Amino acid sequence: MAIIELNEFASVIKMSSAETNMEITRDREPSQPVMNYFNYFTEIEEEFVKRRRSHMLVSPLDWSLMESWKQRGVPLHIVLRGINSSFDSYDKRSGRIRKVNSLLYCQQEVELMFVQYGESRVGSSGEPAVEGQPETENGAGGKDSPFTIGSVIDYLNEQREALELISRKHAAEAALTETLNRIFLRLDQILDDLRTGKNLPAENLETDLTMIEEVLLDGLRESAGEARLAELKKEAAGQLRSYRQTMESAVYDQTLNNLIARKLREQYHVPRLSLFYL
Numbered sequence: 001m002a003i004i005e006l007n008e009f010a011s012v013i014k015m016s017s018a019e020t021n022m023e024i025t026r027d028r029e030p031s032q033p034v035m036n037y038f039n040y041f042t043e044i045e046e047e048f049v050k051r052r053r054s055h056m057l058v059s060p061l062d063w064s065l066m067e068s069w070k071q072r073g074v075p076l077h078i079v080l081r082g083i084n085s086s087f088d089s090y091d092k093r094s095g096r097i098r099k100v101n102s103l104l105y106c107q108q109e110v111e112l113m114f115v116q117y118g119e120s121r122v123g124s125s126g127e128p129a130v131e132g133q134p135e136t137e138n139g140a141g142g143k144d145s146p147f148t149i150g151s152v153i154d155y156l157n158e159q160r161e162a163l164e165l166i167s168r169k170h171a172a173e174a175a176l177t178e179t180l181n182r183i184f185l186r187l188d189q190i191l192d193d194l195r196t197g198k199n200l201p202a203e204n205l206e207t208d209l210t211m212i213e214e215v216l217l218d219g220l221r222e223s224a225g226e227a228r229l230a231e232l233k234k235e236a237a238g239q240l241r242s243y244r245q246t247m248e249s250a251v252y253d254q255t256l257n258n259l260i261a262r263k264l265r266e267q268y269h270v271p272r273l274s275l276f277y278l
Contacts, residue, residue: 179219
């Protein structure tokens with residue numbers, strides 16, 4: 001499966017205010033704001049491109065880093081603040097020759113901003129911020145949904161058909177077949193709910209689809225085997241080698257795992273289920 005570049009999605013979703021829990025709706029007027037939960041990645045990309053002052057495609061390494069920030073609950077405004085702080089420092093340097101070619105250049109500053117953000121929340125609320133539970137500025141909420149029930153049903157049906165092709169191709173692999181059958185059951189339950197007209201909170205639906213993707217990844221790992229996983233890990237570690245010394249252990253591990261997961265999906269031509277890819 002070809003690597004999906006973030007610029008393909010840049011025109012799909014625009015920033016909105018996070019005000020209330022949102023639902024998948026049957027209709028949406030073009031003028032309505034959309035949910036910024038699905039704009040987390042494109043906002044980061046656009047800010048990076050703007051500060052770099054020349055367009056470039058976001059690399060798989062950058063994508064994996066953004067995924068790790070999202071999974072750890074780094075708020076969008078903290079990431080954007082870290083990017084701008086990194087480029088402010090870069091712009092002040094004299095004798096600049098090499099351009100910033102990767103979002104990894106901003107990684108340390110984003111991590112510093114996130115630590116400061118967590119410390120400030122301890123002082124203001126009496127309790128530390130919880131990793132993995134992003135605030136609404138991450139986009140976990142919004143006034144209106146950018147998706148209609150019909151578009152979500154069509155999208156999930158297409159992804160289900162793609163998974164059926166994989167199931168037929170790998171019918172001899174018992175473990176993967178069992179995993180896919182479990183996924184079909186869960187997808188069918190979601191589709192039944194959507195077809196019966198139930199209004200599902202988009203964040204809840206996204207959580208359900210993310211959990212299904214994790215089940216699928218577990219099946220892919222088992223099917224690939226330890227030897228193949230070791231090869232993929234070696235490849236991914238090689239791609240990250242230049243940045244290893246500047247990344248904290250937790251960030252490195254998460255980014256490495258994201259790269260391995262991407263390579264597994266590409267090997268088996270597995271589609272993504274997240275609504276971000278709608």
